[in-house]
Amino acid sequence: xxxxxxxxxxxMTRIFDESGDAIAVTVxxxxxxxxxxxxxxxxxxxxxxxxxxxxxxxxxxxxxAKGHFAKAGVxxxxxxxxxxxxxxxxxxxxxxxxxxxxxxxAGQMVDAVGVSKGRGFAxxxxxxxxxxxxxxxxxxxxxxxxxxxxxxxxxxxxxxxxKMPGQMGNERVTVRNLQVAxxxxxxxLLFVRGSVPGHRDAIVGIRPAVTGK
Numbered sequence: 001x002x003x004x005x006x007x008x009x010x011x012m013t014r015i016f017d018e019s020g021d022a023i024a025v026t027v028x029x030x031x032x033x034x035x036x037x038x039x040x041x042x043x044x045x046x047x048x049x050x051x052x053x054x055x056x057x058x059x060x061x062x063x064x065a066k067g068h069f070a071k072a073g074v075x076x077x078x079x080x081x082x083x084x085x086x087x088x089x090x091x092x093x094x095x096x097x098x099x100x101x102x103x104x105x106a107g108q109m110v111d112a113v114g115v116s117k118g119r120g121f122a123x124x125x126x127x128x129x130x131x132x133x134x135x136x137x138x139x140x141x142x143x144x145x146x147x148x149x150x151x152x153x154x155x156x157x158x159x160x161x162x163k164m165p166g167q168m169g170n171e172r173v174t175v176r177n178l179q180v181a182x183x184x185x186x187x188x189l190l191f192v193r194g195s196v197p198g199h200r201d202a203i204v205g206i207r208p209a210v211t212g213k
Contacts, residue, residue: 005206007053010027027190048090051099111176114197117197123144127166
């Protein structure tokens, strides 16, 4: 299993390839990530790297957290997340070392893991893509309603899982098989074709594609 690098979503723009075609890309501030802790099979039952991203003022960090970062020999980090890896990958990175975006290369397929934008309370048309009712032949007051949600005689209840209005977004989302369009290690920037989950400044995990082509 490969490292899932913590990145900050800067926004979307476009770049031009060698043939002059415009490519829509998402720009990510890809690290550097600092290895704050190692988890091993012997002590924790699994192998993982705890990665930190983003500097944080020391006065905003609790005493236990200060000790945690001091033990690793790194400055306080704003975001911490574990990346489950194999023993070979874990052995290649020491506690306190940095991992940068040069672990990726242009043309590589990656997965983007993040939290989608919260859309609030939404109806079935926006949330589930229901069709809008005809605005003729007697339809009134229910153009965007969901219609029947179950039978009256049997089972006489609303079956679980029926698509209905409710809170939309603000969920963990994984977008698979996005292509890395460009890598700029000197600026810690990663350009990924298409869109990735989350708002601007959101934290996104980028990892090599699990089911890449």
